[in-house]
Amino acid sequence: KNEVEQSPQNLTAQEGEFITINCSYSVGISALHWLQQHPGGGIVSLFMLSSGKKKHGRLIATINIQEKHSSLHITASHPRDSAVYICAVPLLSGGGADGLTFGKGTHLIIQP
């Protein structure tokens, strides 16, 4: 069974700072997901990636399959980026269809 570790657990930064959130997982995967959850709110899928790098606006996600590690970066951070960011991978290795297992999340606060 796959296990996911995220760091940091909590992060407070000033508006405009470059933010990095890290995720490590224990067994090989087909793809990794980055999700965003606002307090009391729903979950938004930000990225699903299986190799290399993806960019969407100010968000960048990278993955190193060999090292079983992914990072989520936010450039020019803004208070509206304040949320919980969650890394998720398939429960089981093998690449087949599967439910997800999740990291505990990174609570990000961007102060104006």
Add this chain to the structure above:
Amino acid sequence: NAGVMQNPRHLVRRRGQEARLRCSPMKGHSHVYWYRQLPEEGLKFMVYLQKENIIDESGMPKERFSAEFPKEGPSILRIQQVVRGDSAAYFCASSPQGWAEQFFGPGTRLTVL
């Protein structure tokens, strides 16, 4: 194209009652996943369904919980004889194929009094 729909958004039940949570996947999606988020805890997988089939229910409690995804209509997560420990946010997600990106609904927040 409407997103994943869940209803009700909030549900209050007394101990011993039944809770029925509904999930309508995105159009064209035949794979549905249910997840639970207990207060102050992370998300946990419960069950994975395709139309008329349960593929993986390894995350579902053995008693009182059941799920279905009929040929027509939404997926239903049913909790019988609810207890206070069932209070949580229940999210469903859907995907067009089993290995594809999952899109999440807004969640149902269940409170058991």
